Amino acid sequence: MRVNEDAHKMVCYQSLLIVEDDPRQSCILFAYFQSMRVEDVVIVGSINEARKALASKGNSVDLIICSADHKKLTEHLDKTDYQGSFILLNENPDSIKNMPNWTDVKFDFEGTLKKPLTKRILDEKFSLEKVLQTVSKNNFESNITAADLNNAILNDEIVTLYQPRLDLKTGQIIGAKAHIRWHSPEKGFVSPIDFLPVAEKTGLIFDLTFSTIANIAKDIKNGGQYWLGLKIAISLPLAMLKNPHLADALKEHMNLVGIACSSISLEIDGDITNKIGSSLDLCLQKLADAGFELILKNVCSRTVDFKIIEALPFTELNIDRSVVNNILTDVRSQESIRTIIALARKIGLRVAAEGIETQEIFDLVKEMGANYAQGYFISKPLPAAYITHTLGSVAA
Known part of the structure; x- marks a missing residue:
């Protein structure tokens, strides 16, 4: 497993699973990836719903963005053949960067996003400025x-x-x-x-x-x-x-x-x-x-x-x-x-x-x-x- 805070210099995701129980944060994420023409974006509000969504897709999702009880979800993912990426949403990402479980998981942990989300925070993470410039x-x-x-x-x-x-x-x-x-x-x-x-x-x-x-x-x-x-x-x-x-x-x-x-x-x-x-x-x-x-x-x-x-x-x-x-x-x-x-x-x-x-x-x-x-x-x-x-x- 590799930890890479500078990942995603280009967005190439085809499918996303967002696990977030805050409607406002979900809307921001949904709109952002929709603007990147990522058509397969699934939003759920709990870990149980996330497990069902993953099962329906055969655990084939490019990226999971999760804030709700991430430990249970990462443990679940580690027991499956999930090979995508994972980003953690948190009020204070710095406090969880070095949590031991990240060094043990098999999938790619791609760092954190700090809530509350803004366009600037997402741009810094996904480097979308070039894509979004001069749209008219x-x-x-x-x-x-x-x-x-x-x-x-x-x-x-x-x-x-x-x-x-x-x-x-x-x-x-x-x-x-x-x-x-x-x-x-x-x-x-x-x-x-x-x-x-x-x-x-x-x-x-x-x-x-x-x-x-x-x-x-x-x-x-x-x-x-x-x-x-x-x-x-x-x-x-x-x-x-x-x-x-x-x-x-x-x-x-x-x-x-x-x-x-x-x-x-x-x-x-x-x-x-x-x-x-x-x-x-x-x-x-x-x-x-x-x-x-x-x-x-x-x-x-x-x-x-x-x-x-x-x-x-x-x-x-x-x-x-x-x-x-x-x-x-x-x-x-x-x-x-x-x-x-x-x-x-x-x-x-x-x-x-x-x-x-x-x-x-x-x-x-x-x-x-x-x-x-x-x-x-x-x-x-x-x-x-x-x-x-x-x-x-x-x-x-």
Whole structure:
């Protein structure tokens, strides 16, 4: 057995087993290796689950990262034909480097990682800087890198704006969609079109989402009575839904920032209905059980199967803005919206129309029976203080 603290100068893992009972740490690890396109990442929370996972794979895993009761697992591994690598997660790695059992095991002990994990700690261990540099969709001239975005999150350069959602029956503001914007001291305004692909590609989407929720919590608290009962919607990429510990991590974070899960609606792209499987089904159900409202967005009648939707814990459908925008000139768009509203009502779901830009479109979707409306005709995305002022004026 060799002990090598400077191992892994290149990441070449095809399969990983993560044994960690802290949902937040699990999410960080999952996102990090997902950004490296390691598709076979299994996360478990106990040694018994780890043994079962290893048995199902014939003890064939490239790397095990473990924090929970590592001694029992190493003893188990030593009795098998495990030939992969092992990394220990610990609050204080220096205190366990010289533990006697590491010199006796047959597999490769590749050192430690100190918790709480950060991107920098993982980068130092796995030397991913070269891989993560200059990731940008379609080679945008903005040349956004993972380091740029990570620093922006840490320095609170990502701001949250809110686009009001209107109840078409009462005319009242019942919530808002959270939009994030990056105001960089060096680059100026950076469009989400540029930085969101970087976030999803590198795994920083988890950090970005947690940071956005923290900003929302602060704005809800500052808004006082005027924000009571408002539902704030945020987008949740499919990449995050692949993490089996997502619901636990989000629930824990909501407790940390001090707001109820029911304050947040999670918008998930309608394309998910083409990717539904047991793991995604379970993740969606866990999110719903935690108290989050689930919204299926970008829906048009040709792209979703309502039989699948009915079996999932969604409460609302958002009609794709491209369909809404064409409603005045395209008969097929009108038919599509009427079909969506009728089928949604049949299975007990509310319907929102996004991208409303004119009075004519507003009136027509209201006449068709949509429940909610959102778009520049109602309001552009606004800072939290403007939302509070608007709600206060209405209350007065």
